[in-house]
Amino acid sequence: MKRPFKIRHEFVEFIPKEREDGVLYVSIAYATAVHNCFCGCRTKVVTPISPVGWQLTYDGEAVTLWPSVGNWAFPCRSHYLIKRDTVVWAGDMSEDEIAWGRARDKAARATHFHGRPGAVPELEVQTGTPQRKKGLWT
Template sequence: MTIKKITHRFVEAIPENLEDGVLYLAMDYATAIHKCACGCGREVVTPLSPTDWKMSYDGVSISLAPSIGNWSFPCRSHYWIKHNDIRWAGDMSNEAISAGRDSDRRAKGRYFNPPEAAAPEAEVAPASGLWHTVRSWFSGK
């Protein structure tokens, strides 16, 4: 039985037994978890982070982005959670899935291992003193 709507619960810890149609949000662990919306019963873990999923809460409903693609599950379900609605998306080719995973790896690399900023060039203080003054008279500088 596919799910068309999901409710949400903010929890301190993920319960041992998940209910169908409930998205559990453990904010202390930056994690959301639910049973697959296709009805297969598998648990779907969505870590919340700048390089994983983003959760928005408007006081009434929850949305997750990007889409949830359960490519390693036999069901290969693919859907969005938007304002507590399950919006089904189409299947993706293995090539598209691979490209998406590569893109995710690159994004994590950029986020967690940013290129080091070039050190600002040290300002060289102009030479001063008696010898500098004498040399500048003869060199015209």
Template sequence: MTAQHTLRPVFTETFPPTMDAGALYVSISYRTCGHLCCCGCGHEVITPLSPKQWTLTFDGENVSLAPSIGNWSLPCQSHYWIRDGRVRWSRPYSAAEIDQNRACDRNLLAPETPLPASEPTSKFRRWLRSRRLWIPGRSP
């Protein structure tokens, strides 16, 4: 296979058993995109659509995905952006940069720990005190 320089959107319910090079499959109902790696290695790349992962923009003709596609788990470790249907290659990342990127992704996707409802945060307490809205020892 050869490297892809453009991707055409194919809106579908589910992905085909064999993806075509040059196609970016978009399943709105499953909130997922899929394509063959743009470097030409032939590996499938799946990008879940969500505010914390990838977002899709469709201008009526072409699609864009954000953020970039970093295929760190593939042998090729390709890294590119998909903007207006065009593939824009990024520079190669070092092993340390890949590790840092993965750590940021883990933090972003980690479930949020809710604060106890009965105890306001210290920043919030300071704000209440500064407005004389809270007296220590009394519930806010």
């Protein structure tokens, strides 16, 4: 697995067209954070900040973006957390785990925006709760 590494954050009103690698651009005005994928492929990664999207915290020194960023639609399939201006790599996820996470996120958005608690969408892959792969920490 790749080693964690430091990035820097920059608060901006508008996200620049030309983004610098290793920088997380945060627009409070537009409730979004954008960066070039931290794997090095330079793909633009957009993370909307909302109660049912990503949460961003700033402690006066560093930013944390939660939950993890899973670039499953990109060829690199990189997956990482941004914790206190540090990229911490996370493991790959199976297609079943990705489908389960997407369904969970869709249900959270439906509840938040349409007030339909329990509006759980059907999964394309009916697997129940995904089984995590055994990794270094388990």
